[in-house]
Amino acid sequence: MNLADIQKIAEQEVDFERAYKYRINVCCSSGCVPLGAFKVLKAFEEAVKEFGVEKECKVAKTGCVGTCSVGPAVVIEPGDYLYQNVTPEKVREVVRDHIVLGLPVKGMLYGNPAFFKKQHRLVLRNAGKIDPTRIQDYIAMGGYSAIVKCLATMTPQGVIYEVATSKLRGRGGAGFPTGQKWGLVARAHGKPKYIVANLDEGDPGVFANRTLAEADPHAILEGMLIAAYAIGAEKGYLYIRSEYPLAIQTLQRAIAQAKSLSLLGDNVLETGFKFDVELRFGAGAFVAGEETAILASVEGCRAMPRPRPPYPANSGLWGKPTLIQNVETLANIPIIIQNGGAWFSKIGTPRCTGTKCFSLTGKTNNPGLIEVPMGITLREVVFDIGGGVPEGRKFKAVLVGGPSGGCLPDALLDLPIDYDSLTRVGAIMGSGGIVVLDDHSCMVDTAKFFTEFCVDESCGRCTPCRAGLARIKEVFAGITEGNARMEDITTLEKASVYIRDASLCGLGQTAPNPVLTTLRYFRDEYVEHIRDKTCRAGKCFKKEEKGVEQ
Amino acid sequence: MTTTTVTLKIDGLEVTVPEGTMILKAAKDNGIIIPTLCNLEGLSPYGGCRLCLVEISGSPKLFPACITPVSSGMEVTTKSERLTEYRRMAVQMLLAERTHICSVCVANDHCELQSLANQLGVDHVLFERKWTNLEIDSSHDFLVIDRNRCILCTRCIRVCDEIEGVHTLDLKLRGKDSQVIMDLDEHWGSSCSCTSCRKCAKVCPVGAIYIEGEPVSHTKHKDIAEFITERRQRKWKR
Numbered sequence: 001m002n003l004a005d006i007q008k009i010a011e012q013e014v015d016f017e018r019a020y021k022y023r024i025n026v027c028c029s030s031g032c033v034p035l036g037a038f039k040v041l042k043a044f045e046e047a048v049k050e051f052g053v054e055k056e057c058k059v060a061k062t063g064c065v066g067t068c069s070v071g072p073a074v075v076i077e078p079g080d081y082l083y084q085n086v087t088p089e090k091v092r093e094v095v096r097d098h099i100v101l102g103l104p105v106k107g108m109l110y111g112n113p114a115f116f117k118k119q120h121r122l123v124l125r126n127a128g129k130i131d132p133t134r135i136q137d138y139i140a141m142g143g144y145s146a147i148v149k150c151l152a153t154m155t156p157q158g159v160i161y162e163v164a165t166s167k168l169r170g171r172g173g174a175g176f177p178t179g180q181k182w183g184l185v186a187r188a189h190g191k192p193k194y195i196v197a198n199l200d201e202g203d204p205g206v207f208a209n210r211t212l213a214e215a216d217p218h219a220i221l222e223g224m225l226i227a228a229y230a231i232g233a234e235k236g237y238l239y240i241r242s243e244y245p246l247a248i249q250t251l252q253r254a255i256a257q258a259k260s261l262s263l264l265g266d267n268v269l270e271t272g273f274k275f276d277v278e279l280r281f282g283a284g285a286f287v288a289g290e291e292t293a294i295l296a297s298v299e300g301c302r303a304m305p306r307p308r309p310p311y312p313a314n315s316g317l318w319g320k321p322t323l324i325q326n327v328e329t330l331a332n333i334p335i336i337i338q339n340g341g342a343w344f345s346k347i348g349t350p351r352c353t354g355t356k357c358f359s360l361t362g363k364t365n366n367p368g369l370i371e372v373p374m375g376i377t378l379r380e381v382v383f384d385i386g387g388g389v390p391e392g393r394k395f396k397a398v399l400v401g402g403p404s405g406g407c408l409p410d411a412l413l414d415l416p417i418d419y420d421s422l423t424r425v426g427a428i429m430g431s432g433g434i435v436v437l438d439d440h441s442c443m444v445d446t447a448k449f450f451t452e453f454c455v456d457e458s459c460g461r462c463t464p465c466r467a468g469l470a471r472i473k474e475v476f477a478g479i480t481e482g483n484a485r486m487e488d489i490t491t492l493e494k495a496s497v498y499i500r501d502a503s504l505c506g507l508g509q510t511a512p513n514p515v516l517t518t519l520r521y522f523r524d525e526y527v528e529h530i531r532d533k534t535c536r537a538g539k540c541f542k543k544e545e546k547g548v549e550q
Numbered sequence: 551m552t553t554t555t556v557t558l559k560i561d562g563l564e565v566t567v568p569e570g571t572m573i574l575k576a577a578k579d580n581g582i583i584i585p586t587l588c589n590l591e592g593l594s595p596y597g598g599c600r601l602c603l604v605e606i607s608g609s610p611k612l613f614p615a616c617i618t619p620v621s622s623g624m625e626v627t628t629k630s631e632r633l634t635e636y637r638r639m640a641v642q643m644l645l646a647e648r649t650h651i652c653s654v655c656v657a658n659d660h661c662e663l664q665s666l667a668n669q670l671g672v673d674h675v676l677f678e679r680k681w682t683n684l685e686i687d688s689s690h691d692f693l694v695i696d697r698n699r700c701i702l703c704t705r706c707i708r709v710c711d712e713i714e715g716v717h718t719l720d721l722k723l724r725g726k727d728s729q730v731i732m733d734l735d736e737h738w739g740s741s742c743s744c745t746s747c748r749k750c751a752k753v754c755p756v757g758a759i760y761i762e763g764e765p766v767s768h769t770k771h772k773d774i775a776e777f778i779t780e781r782r783q784r785k786w787k788r
Contacts, residue, residue, distance in 0.1 A: 302721070307595075458724065459724050460702060460723075460724050461597075462597070462600050463643055463644060464600055464639075467644055468639075470680070471646055474677065491677070494676075498640075502612060
């Protein structure tokens with residue numbers, strides 16, 4: 001295989017696709033599979049045969065389109081007709097009316113076009129459109145043309161310059177400029193250099209990276225290839241949590257396919273460039289997603305963060321220069337190379353370019369996976385894309401950034417979503433979780449829940465995070481059981497600020513965010529809990545049997 | 551051989567130290583003591599206790615002095631109202647975390663946590679104290695570990711691994727449940743790798759690991775790590 005062969009595969013595949021009039025994409029990612037997506041897929045294969053239209057219709061199993069609440073979802077192209085809640089029984093009707101008669105089944109179509117209207121799909125460009133188990137599908141969509149372009153026409157410095165021009169910032173949460181990071185690793189002394197792709201998405205209710213890996217694994221691999229070319233790495237590790245079996249399977253297959261087309265290996269596309277990817281599996285620690293803890297875990301040690309400096313760019317895996325990137329960042333790279341950094345920098349806001357994937361969950365009408373341009377307001381996400389709060393309940397708060405994010409009240413709904421604005425109000429971009437809370441949610445209880453999560457996930461290395469969060473959890477227990485005094489609010493505040501300032505890694509530094517933001521925006525609820533012993537949402541003060549303490 | 555030196559200011563005092571020195575050491579060599587619990591000269595830095603946090607002008611962040619190397623022109627503040635408040639907070643959190651009762655502790659009067667609490671004026675604990683009931687292992691001939699007194703500084707683990715070289719001790723579980731274990735969580739008495747060298751008891755800052763029947767005032771000897779390391783580097787000639 002050489003550079004020109006990729007182009008040939010793409011042309012062949014496009015011709016092959018053109019022979020079909022319709023393409024039926026059945027979502028077979030983790031959201032739809034438990035709802036019977038494989039049965040639906042089989043039913044479609046049988047139905048097209050039954051109606052004798054198998055020459056016109058291609059039935060494909062694809063990744064997620066984002067509407068996880070109405071699965072199994074099926075998209076029929078051309079026209080992008082999205083069918084919701086498809087069952088094997090309904091499949092015959094869809095094939096008969098839509099394919100044979102040409103009349104889409106109105107009653108089964110997805111009813112919230114607004115869900116897609118404000119989205120901008122860059123990272124998820126292929127999600128739901130290609131079969132993730134076929135590398136040809138990805139190549140036909142222009143995949144691997146970016147690495148071909150890099151190898152044929154660009155120098156490593158040119159690639160870094162292009163990425164720097166795009167002003168892309170790391171999607172793992174901290175938002176460090178990607179081009180700058182690549183430059184640091186490229187200039188660092190020491191060989192070999194490594195790449196670690198971070199797919200350890202441990203936040204409760206967040207599934208953006210999983211969906212990406214299940215829907216478009218080759219985009220991640222291509223991003224890693226380009227990064228490797230730019231910084232001069234020969235080995236990459238893709239760190240994925242063991243809790244994502246389907247994503248692991250998809251990635252394993254993708255790596256094997258890429259190797260067979262000599263896109264990975266000792267002589268990539270006969271250019272002499274060498275790069276290989278190995279999967280590493282996480283053992284279920286939230287903290288393993290932290291940049292230095294992931295290094296320890298890849299090396300086979302306990303996933304414990306270590307202090308920085310030295311930064312991984314200079315001393316990472318086995319003391320060698322290492323580039324750590326979230327997979328979403330890496331999936332952005334091929335389109336930046338294809339279209340140019342200047343094109344990319346026009347999307348989003350001037351300081352935060354591009355798009356961001358969010359897992360929209362909680363009390364929302366349209367939960368699912370969304371990708372929006374940076375700078376979109378929270379209101380647009382919650383009310384336009386999310387369709388507001390169900391059952392006519394009142395919106396109360398939105399939690400942005402997972403368990404270490406911040407609870408923001410309705411007064412902040414017009415806040416644009418970007419790294420800096422979110423940090424200013426006490427939230428973080430984090431892994432991209434947006435949880436909508438309605439007036440059935442108690443803010444004290446919410447903060448308590450996320451504190452408990454962080455107590456369980458603290459690695460135990462530094463005092464503030466290990467001992468401090470556990471103390472905060474006890475103060476919360478007092479407040480929600482009715483044994484608290486007003487001074488406890490001050491205690492909470494003092495301890496939270498201390499934990500934020502003094503902790504060793506990002507987990508500890510951001511863990512008090514839910515506490516600090518609820519104290520900032522919903523302090524009256526704390527006062528009610530302590531003074532009046534009432535919870536306006538009716539969540540607290542329930543007499544439960546106490547669990548046995550360890 | 552000449553070593554490059556760096557000049558910086560610590561608490562207004564201008565000091566010159568070799569490049570690569572950590573702030574903690576640079577301060578100590580110039581008579582400024584920064585409190586610490588997990589750091590021990592001769593062992594790799596851990597950065598866990600967060601007591602040695604210092605301020606560096608120009609940054610809103612706090613830096614652990616034990617693992618932050620000096621750089622030229624740096625202005626370090628080791629004592630401020632905020633730092634004292636934070637150090638007291640750390641000590642209170644440690645005291646509340648497990649069963650620390652000085653009056654019945656073998657290390658009473660020879661405990662680094664206790665003396666730090668005294669120095670910092672911690673007379674009450676802000677938090678509700680947790681009375682843990684973790685396993686006490688006295689199966690070894692003379693070494694005893696009371697995990698309820700452990701502050702998880704990992705000095706014992708590091709001295710066992712880096713100085714004695716056997717790595718008998720390590721951690722199990724995570725977060726607040728972390729515990730020091732022997733080998734694959736065996737009883738100390740049946741550990742086949744332990745050489746009974748006592749170094750763990752010598753460096754323990756509190757009364758978690760001690761030698762049965764001997765007064766802690768005699769058995770604590772925290773300079774051992776530095777002594778052996780320097781000896782191995784042949785810093786002193788016979």
